[in-house]
Amino acid sequence: MLAFIPSLFAPYAPEAFDYNALLQGPSAAHFFGTDSFGRDVFSRVIHAYTIDLQIAVFATIAPFIIGTFVGALVGYAGGISEAIFGRIVDVVVTFPFLVLVIAVVSVLGPGLINMYIAIGVVGWVFYARLVAGEIKVQRRLDYADAGRAMGYTPMRIIFRHLLPNAITPAIVYWMTDMALAILLGSSLGYLGLGAQPPASEWGVQIADGKNFMSTAWWISVFPGSAIVLTGLGFSLVGDGIAELLRVRR
Template structure:
């Protein structure tokens, strides 16, 4: 075999890596596509997403309107593109605050134990006594419709899963040899919790973030569908599905394309979660 045949090829190495991590590659590709579409929305959207054109109401997909138009004459493609911004924001913010709150509370409860852990578990029991979506709807009904209310509701309810995951790991790790060594060396409790224990306990939560992003995305769409989330005329996929429901048999494109967008974005998050779980050795 010649030397040129055995020479290392960077592109070949990348191809092998992508093949080995197929789920990660596809998931990252899907998410990157939606992120780029959200960033470049004003450049790639053919029309203003809120402008109504009465002369093209309920037009089927065509060259001038590839995804058709809705009952107000708004271009569906443009609304799907701009809706990407809102739904990505929902998925991101909807997991960040529960992740931070749950990770902190789970770490503290697991490390200190005793009365703190007992109170912590009773609070979790109370929250889990109610169906997740019903509790969210109750909070949003009190605060009023809108994305801010949705994020507050997610933060107040969604932290439970992260806290339980981290607490369970901290309970095990605080009795490990390196944790006992840190205590013997006189390190502060804060340092032991957040510099020694938490980095080793957070892997499960990082994997769950991707799965939770799917749930947050679907919950956000459901809340908007019920009229309690994003308010018209803002383009958001859940609202678009709700607006197209009365025309589902005559103008199917109004609900089809935003619905497919929700499915594909959720699929991307799911693939990323599976791949991350395999890489970190964590399986839900």
């Protein structure tokens, strides 16, 4: 609800300046206080849900789809394709994920679209590795042998029979990855490589308040708390989906 209709819950516009209320602490008029421009922190945190949940979805949907597709093909084919994929995985996991994303964003330039591209370029590998491992297990089972004996094409065996039984770990990881994407998006926003000011994004808000931690702690603390609570929510949803899919299997 907060992400879809933030104006229903936010008492002020996120970019509304009030120079008569600079750096005011939490009060009845401003629940989370105001920042150095007099903007209502509570309203900015609420409106940031829209941007950060967009980051959670758009930054992970492409890696999920691409990684699942590639992992299914590699896991079923094996051989030289698996060897080549293994070398790609080795290169990616050698470097910290955040460092690779920052490097790509630095080349492309700051902004949300380039951040999505950077995460997609790097993130698909982890989904592909997960799905490939599951497909390798499923392809040795009797029902896969039965499909081959009946003359089914490899694509039908992979995407109609093997993948539905192998995709559960990828879906669970996707939920967790959404929480990590919000954290990553906030980190890049804090560094000036993600959402750009004056956008209402949690990382940008934390960066706005970093110089006022001793005098106006609320500018950074409340957006940081929103990141923690949202990440916890995605983790709980992921656990629930995992349990539901485990029961169905």
